[in-house]
Amino acid sequence: MKKLIKLLAISLVVIIIGTAGVFGINSYVIRKSESKIIEASQVSSGYDCILVLGCKVEGDRPSHMLRDRLNTAIELYKQGAADKIIMSGDHGREEYDEVNVMKSFAIENGIPSEDIFMDHAGFSTYESVYRAKEIFRANKILIVTQKYHLYRAIYDAESIGIEANGVASDFMVYSGQRYRDFREILARNKDFLFCIIKPEPEYLGEAMPVWGNGDITNDK
DSSP states (O other): HHHHHHHHHHHHHHHHHHHHHHHHHHHHHHHHHHGGGGOOGGOOSSOOOEEEOOOOOTTTTTTTHHHHHHHHHHHHHHSSSSEEEEOOOOOOOTOOOOOOOOOHHHTTTTTOGGGEEEEOOOHHHHHHHHHHHHOOOOEEEEEEEEEHHHHHHHHHHHTOOEEEEEOOOOOOOOOTTTHHHHHHHHHHHHHHHHHHHOOSSSSOSOOOOTTGGGGGOOOO
């Protein structure tokens, strides 16, 4: 009985320490990044690009969250924040294509095709910012996504040597946000470790500098 009580006590201590560690890292990532989140009205020119992080598409249409990210990026482009936009998302399967949907939406809203690069292998936030630096040679970027996601994206970018700011694209209360907030705590912990060990993304490849013609990334 004493051994069982001791085992339970040890297990409880481990759980408490582990939980404290998870929430401690989560708070650290937020604190390190929050000053880098700015309002669209505060954005100046001089960024190498605007990086739009992808999310769910529904056929050939962006979801509400993605549409709001795209509209924010379009506004910032027209405001003069950067001359180029990188659409980074999941195009790992022929039947699911975030980046072409994102580029098509931007073109329909007045952005020249040559100013839009597509990152077809932006399978995660970490991979998107890593590839922005290594493939697209961006050193100063303006990241666009919802605020809960910006903390991690900015932390990832700064940790791999990119100067980054972020503009939040929250135009509504999105369905399922409580689940995303919980999942994001775990994702911040994962990326905290990634930013220490700095693994390469699943795919790299030849450089396509963002100051060139974005149509080089077209696949259709």
